Amino acid sequence: MSAVVEVEGLSKRFGQLTAVDDATFSIEENRIYGLLGRNGAGKTTVMQLLTGQDFLSEGSIRVFGENPVENARALSRVCFVKESQKYPDDFKPKHVLKSAPWFFPNWDAEFAERLVADFRLPVNRRIKKLSRGQLSAIGVIVGLASRAPLTFFDEPYLGLDAVARQTFYDRLLDDYAEHPRTVVLSTHLIDEVSNLLEHVIVIDEGKIIMDDSADALRGSATTVVGSTAAVEQFTAGREILHADRLGGLSSVTVGRLSPAERQAAAAAGLELAPVSLQQLVVRVTTSDTDWSQES
Amino acid sequence: MDESRPIFVQIAEGIENDILAGTLAEETQVPSTNEFAAFYRINPATAGKGVNLLVESGILYKKRGIGMFVAEGARDRLMAGRRETFQSEYVRPLVAEAAKLGITSAQLTDMITREGAE
Numbered sequence: 001m002s003a004v005v006e007v008e009g010l011s012k013r014f015g016q017l018t019a020v021d022d023a024t025f026s027i028e029e030n031r032i033y034g035l036l037g038r039n040g041a042g043k044t045t046v047m048q049l050l051t052g053q054d055f056l057s058e059g060s061i062r063v064f065g066e067n068p069v070e071n072a073r074a075l076s077r078v079c080f081v082k083e084s085q086k087y088p089d090d091f092k093p094k095h096v097l098k099s100a101p102w103f104f105p106n107w108d109a110e111f112a113e114r115l116v117a118d119f120r121l122p123v124n125r126r127i128k129k130l131s132r133g134q135l136s137a138i139g140v141i142v143g144l145a146s147r148a149p150l151t152f153f154d155e156p157y158l159g160l161d162a163v164a165r166q167t168f169y170d171r172l173l174d175d176y177a178e179h180p181r182t183v184v185l186s187t188h189l190i191d192e193v194s195n196l197l198e199h200v201i202v203i204d205e206g207k208i209i210m211d212d213s214a215d216a217l218r219g220s221a222t223t224v225v226g227s228t229a230a231v232e233q234f235t236a237g238r239e240i241l242h243a244d245r246l247g248g249l250s251s252v253t254v255g256r257l258s259p260a261e262r263q264a265a266a267a268a269g270l271e272l273a274p275v276s277l278q279q280l281v282v283r284v285t286t287s288d289t290d291w292s293q294e295s
Numbered sequence: 296m297d298e299s300r301p302i303f304v305q306i307a308e309g310i311e312n313d314i315l316a317g318t319l320a321e322e323t324q325v326p327s328t329n330e331f332a333a334f335y336r337i338n339p340a341t342a343g344k345g346v347n348l349l350v351e352s353g354i355l356y357k358k359r360g361i362g363m364f365v366a367e368g369a370r371d372r373l374m375a376g377r378r379e380t381f382q383s384e385y386v387r388p389l390v391a392e393a394a395k396l397g398i399t400s401a402q403l404t405d406m407i408t409r410e411g412a413e
Binding site: 031032169170173174176177178195196197198214215218219274 | 297300301302303328329332333335336337338339340341344
């Protein structure tokens with residue numbers, strides 16, 4: 001596997017604000033990545049830097065081995081679907097679809113047409129008149145039909161209904177299987193996409209706090225529920241990611257448990273509940289725990 | 296899908312169950328990695344890992360250019376393996392729960408006999 005993106009010691013400051021803080025990571029070819037984090041964590045800034053839309057303050061970025069800033073060769077292989085893409089005032093969706101091949105050499109017009117039907121996008125209506133969901137559909141269609149070797153989806157589905165989101169996931173998986181490429185999905189709907197992801201990067205306050213395969217993260221935390229005394233005895237000496245208490249009951253989230261530890265917990269009358277990727281991200285981005293030291 | 300265990304392990308178990316149930320007969324082709332991915336809505340690489348797990352253990356084998364097939368004798372081997380873990384995975388928790396509820400071993404035996412007769 002070769003890396004299509006290599007980032008080292010990347011920082012981006014806007015005046016006093018450090019939006020990206022000494023980030024180092026790489027993105028391997030032909031995988032689906034999740035770039036997750038809270039609002040204002042720095043996800044969009046990272047993607048803007050990777051796609052050459054902003055200048056970095058420190059560090060280095062290599063996209064297909066090159067600096068992406070004003071680099072047509074590297075950027076012709078990149079598609080960045082933004083949360084709030086602006087279009088010229090009089091544009092209709094059909095104009096967007098018609099001009100897309102100028103920017104994306106792999107553009108598949110036939111696929112785009114099928115997607116237009118799937119998402120019921122009115123191609124002849126002025127973009128100003130479209131609903132929020134229809135506007136998002138344009139971005140999703142461009143992102144999929146461009147078949148760029150490196151595609152970023154930044155929160156692509158504001159306003160898309162559940163049916164349209166499922167359509168997006170299904171078409172993405174189908175097309176990815178036939179035309180493998182690198183996809184970076186940035187989203188808050190973690191539960192919906194967690195099974196699609198092969199690798200997960202979590203960013204919080206500009207720092208990369210998690211960078212691991214989705215398989216490794218699955219089961220990397222467990223919630224232990226039971227009487228407070230029993231839970232405290234079991235979790236003593238462990239790193240605690242989160243704790244809740246209700247009367248004499250406690251619910252404590254800890255790291256990975258071995259099969260022997262799980263049996264010991266069961267023998268002590270404790271319930272073990274899995275922690276979903278979404279819950280895990282919520283836990284690590286609300287606590288002060290430095291999760292990166294763990295894995 | 297069970298959140299606590301890797302998806303690829305669950306994919307492999309699903310295929311094993313189909314072989315044990317006879318849905319996937321020996322020497323028949325199993326769905327492709329991409330078909331599994333689309334059906335379960337998971338990453339194709341994850342589905343591939345599950346299939347590879349079974350290739351490594353000799354349950355599936357690859358016919359070059361065609362796809363994956365169920366190996367001869369796969370069902371018997373899976374049965375033997377599952378029988379070995381039956382005691383620890385099913386009987387032990389059953390007995391533990393029975394003890395918690397004050398069910399004697401005679402009562403438990405009786406229940407099992409009755410369940411089997413139905």
